[in-house]
Amino acid sequence: MTDHTARLDHVVLWVSDPVAAADFYEQAVGLEPLRVAEFKDGSVSFPSVRIDEGTILDLAPVSMAPRMTMLPGADRSAGRPVNHVCLALTEDGYDSLRARLEERDVPVSDHGRHSYGARGPAVRSFYFTDPDGNVFEARYYEEG
Template identity: 65%
Template sequence: MRNNTTRLDHVVLWVADPVAAAAFYETAVGLEPVRVAEFAEGTAAFPSVRVNEETIIDLAPRGFAEQMRMLPGSADSAGHPVNHVCLSLPAADFDALKSRLEEHGVPVSGIDHGLSGARGDATRSFYFRDLDGNVFEARHYDD
């Protein structure tokens, strides 16, 4: 593997209700909410949830798409299909996430073994959807 200092900073998901989405990610997925109060007060454009110290998921309201001006055609990205986002966790956190999702009534797929990813073949993985239908994979590797 190449020694590379590039990191994934953030992923932006279009959501119907950013506050509800942040609550889902906090309670069902176990991610730390960021700027939710500021969003509710109107001082932040959108809230986020923290995946780790280097990576967040931004929860952008779909109505915000019309304001997207960074690139011609950016507004058309609202609702653009993304196949899935993958979260890699330690084995105990993987098991805890699956249990927490099931406790919150979130359907999860069966367990897959050996799916290839950034660190090689995963020991176990499963899939679930968030409130807006975005698909997530959760996986862990043997360390």
């Protein structure tokens, strides 16, 4: 197998309310919130949530879009949808996530089977959206 030294560091999601989004990702999805207090006190521009030791989701307020000047047109990126972000979990984590979402009346798709991803075909998967309409897939692979 090829040695892939590049890793996914973060994905930036445009959200209407970063604090509410961080709460959703903590309570419903089970991710660790980062820098929420600092965002609330104005010392950072946005909070984040941790997916794993090397990957986070940044929860950028849509109001920040006009300040995106790193590339021509970057300020118009707010509202440009990413198709979806996929979270790979253990089977127990997958079942727990689905249960938490259903407890909160978050609509979830039917279970898919054998959809292809970074580690080959997943055993099962499903989709859900966050309160801002960002689409997520959750999946698990064979252990071992």
